[in-house]
Amino acid sequence: MMFTRDLIEDLARGAAFLGTGGGGDPYIGSMLLKQAMRDVESIKIIGVDEVPPDALVVPSAMMGAPTVLIEKLPNGAEALQSLIEIEEAFGQKAFAVMPAEIGGLNALLPLVLAAKTGLPVVDADGMGRAFPELQMTTFHVHGQPASPISITDEHGNCVVIWSKNDLMGEKLARATVVAMGATCQMCCFAMLGKHLAECGVRGTLTAAIAIGRAIRLAREAHEDPFEALLTALRATDYYKSSYVLFDGKVADLKRETTGGFARGEVRIEAIAPFTGTMEVSFQNEHLVAKQDGVVRAIVPDLIAILDRETAEPITTEGLRYGQRVKVMGASAAPVMRSQAALDVFGPQMFGLPEPFTPVEKLQANFA
Amino acid sequence: MMFTRDLIEDLARGAAFLGTGGGGDPYIGSMLLKQAMRDVESIKIIGVDEVPPDALVVPSAMMGAPTVLIEKLPNGAEALQSLIEIEEAFGQKAFAVMPAEIGGLNALLPLVLAAKTGLPVVDADGMGRAFPELQMTTFHVHGQPASPISITDEHGNCVVIWSKNDLMGEKLARATVVAMGATCQMCCFAMLGKHLAECGVRGTLTAAIAIGRAIRLAREAHEDPFEALLTALRATDYYKSSYVLFDGKVADLKRETTGGFARGEVRIEAIAPFTGTMEVSFQNEHLVAKQDGVVRAIVPDLIAILDRETAEPITTEGLRYGQRVKVMGASAAPVMRSQAALDVFGPQMFGLPEPFTPVEKLQANFA
Incomplete structure (x- = not known):
């Protein structure tokens, strides 16, 4: 193309x-x-x-x-x-x-x-x-x-x-x-x-374009951008298992730049009908999302935080107190979930105690 | 050769x-x-x-x-x-x-x-x-x-x-x-x-050999190695102004390895007929030697600490509490003392407040 x-x-x-x-x-x-x-x-x-x-x-x-x-x-x-x-x-x-x-x-x-x-x-x-x-x-x-x-x-x-x-x-x-x-x-x-x-x-470059386009077209048509985003993700080769994990308001934010990395965690309090609190920790990228202490998605699966109205993705440096956001989880490419791959960028490589569990399995357990 | x-x-x-x-x-x-x-x-x-x-x-x-x-x-x-x-x-x-x-x-x-x-x-x-x-x-x-x-x-x-x-x-x-x-x-x-x-x-490679040989020959002949060393230094092109500045015993030693450097300072208490205390600070190399607060030699002039019997030079990592040592000062090459040179490796470049003063001038003031 x-x-x-x-x-x-x-x-x-x-x-x-x-x-x-x-x-x-x-x-x-x-x-x-x-x-x-x-x-x-x-x-x-x-x-x-x-x-x-x-x-x-x-x-x-x-x-x-x-x-x-x-x-x-x-x-x-x-x-x-x-x-x-x-x-x-x-x-x-x-x-x-x-x-x-x-x-x-x-x-x-x-x-x-x-x-x-x-x-x-x-x-x-x-x-x-x-x-x-x-x-x-x-x-x-x-x-x-x-x-x-x-x-x-x-x-x-x-x-x-x-x-x-x-x-x-x-x-x-x-x-x-x-x-x-x-x-x-x-x-x-x-x-x-x-x-x-x-x-x-x-195919990840064209996948990224398709994901971005889906959000834009939904906004232009005054449709729910999250519905469009989920449809687009499910049409890709890798991100088929995608979910809105949480909907809430940024209540606390710790962030520091050490050793060349941006590290920290954000706490989000639920907006109904969601309940409880979600905490997302990051080292440049989001590592794990926990709802009331229960893992909902974990690296190398994808965790995104988006503006709850426009579905605009928010980077860790763009996080602000009081933001209304949705947290999404999406499956990583199968090649990213092999044991050899997890040995390189699985949860343990970021110092996390939790084992990797696919987001679709966590979702099935949670629902 | x-x-x-x-x-x-x-x-x-x-x-x-x-x-x-x-x-x-x-x-x-x-x-x-x-x-x-x-x-x-x-x-x-x-x-x-x-x-x-x-x-x-x-x-x-x-x-x-x-x-x-x-x-x-x-x-x-x-x-x-x-x-x-x-x-x-x-x-x-x-x-x-x-x-x-x-x-x-x-x-x-x-x-x-x-x-x-x-x-x-x-x-x-x-x-x-x-x-x-x-x-x-x-x-x-x-x-x-x-x-x-x-x-x-x-x-x-x-x-x-x-x-x-x-x-x-x-x-x-x-x-x-x-x-x-x-x-x-x-x-x-x-x-x-x-x-x-x-x-x-x-000529510094051959100068180094001549300096080392003078110490060895004096030892072999059971002569004073410091006399031989001073004679050898005064025969070189650069180190003509050389002096035994102090004679004493290592009484205190601070040393740490930070940022890839060995930094610290050593305090030496006099052995008669010398009096008082000499402090030598270093960043890998000796930077300044002060006797009772008075500068006796300062970078880029050379400051050496040697075993007081054998004239064996002691490196900063070889310094030990209780060592009996002599501290020597020697003039740096003239090209090392220009203002352009001092702007690169003069006392201020090591964070020292004292200005550079040639060791021969400090010696004349002191004597």
Whole structure:
């Protein structure tokens, strides 16, 4: 498909939903993409099957704390520099770019880079959502290395990391991000088409657009945007088991930026006919939603907090006391729920004591 | 000249003196160099004038906290990897390696690398002593960039930093060092012969050997090693103004490893005919020596603490309560005392309130 300017808002909104509270402010992403597409009619979106086996695909993303990104915008040049470093490291030109994570800002930035370079964007990512740490991808789960990792900032500083494993890559990249002021642009997990075919989460870019479009069309038709959103999610390959878990008002909010992450938790008090209290904790992204102490959804399944009237997804940095919100849960892609995957980004990897239980099973228990 | 195995101990001891308490334990350096020279007859030491104008010279060093290095030895492979990264970045083979700092371990490591590669070592460095931060070199003072900086660890992890300025290079390198476990191998300030001719501190490798040899010969002849040391220092180009400032016993010692540095201060109580108390503060290297509150020597002039019987230089990590020591002061190279140089590594750059005053002037005031 061809991605045109009129799809920017839909992608931004869908990506914000899939960002599960993290991945960076999609408003900033859409501003950057609008600017990048000022003189560009369209960007080519290609399927994983359209990538030749030995062609190089380069995921591009920002890394750091979304709370800082609001005040420290990328200028666009650093993403290009990051891509060029990867091309030099591989001794091969990029055939296409792609999102590392489809959640939030990081869904839009590869399109900004595509608009600058004329490269197509692959309709896939490494998680079908957003995650706070570098190794938390299906690429890593399948043994595809993050290294070489190129990291650039808006001043032209550049760091190229060759790590022996992805956890050390995350550690070195995180140290670099903090030294650069808590946000930067990066490329990592660059790989050949034949490897992407094995480990990419497919179709997530077009899924994000479909999710965003469903909300917009419902609003334009003065229909219930949550009904439309649920219908759209159930039409996707992955997010079929989707539910409105809770409806309420933000009553308490703890949030701090430490070690390059935005961490905290939000407490929401029910609006009838819902009852009780829901607490959602986050490390950049939402990790677990509990209603009166009972787990309703848990990572890697998706937890989104949305404006209860407009279904506008709210990022953790956009949470405010008194907001009226709905909390939604959605199933992650099956590849994200394997034991090997849970060993990388399951609840235990975030220090949570609760085991992973699919949201559809939790929903069946609760109803 | 040809550097042979029998010079290792002399170089290690002289480098420990010039390390002014820092630069890493020279014992470790001499062990590594002995091992590297097991099958190598000699290493060629060349003067700055012997480097062709367009030949690449690569300074090699360890970076981090000497207190950690004692427990985390380099394996030798990482220094070579670091050199290769620089060669690739320049697209040019190294003509020679050299010390970035002649103080402590970092005087010996370039010879370890030379033994492995067969490259000569240039008889020069960037300070004629040791300093805790990357930009604190005459190279930086003359506008020679530290970037590209290659950093490697014993596990094969490698980071290449392209920084827009040397302070950002230090910041990114330091973050990397901490992530790697507080010590690593690095190459930085790689430059062509014609640039080295403008900004290198010449003759410091052979000066270190001469200083170490003077102490050894005096011991072997049962003569006063401090007399021999003063004679040797006064015969060098830079360290002409050298004095025994104090003689006493270590009475108090504060030392901590924070942010990748060994920081602290040592208090020494006089042994007659000396009187009063001397306090020496350090950040990896000794910064200022005060006798009863009066400055006797201050950075960038050299402050060394030595065993009062053998004149063995003591590193900050080797300081112990109850040690009997002499404190010496020595003039830094003239190029290290310019206003431009003091703006980079003068007392204010270490947060000291006292202005720089040459040790010979302080000595004249005191006497």
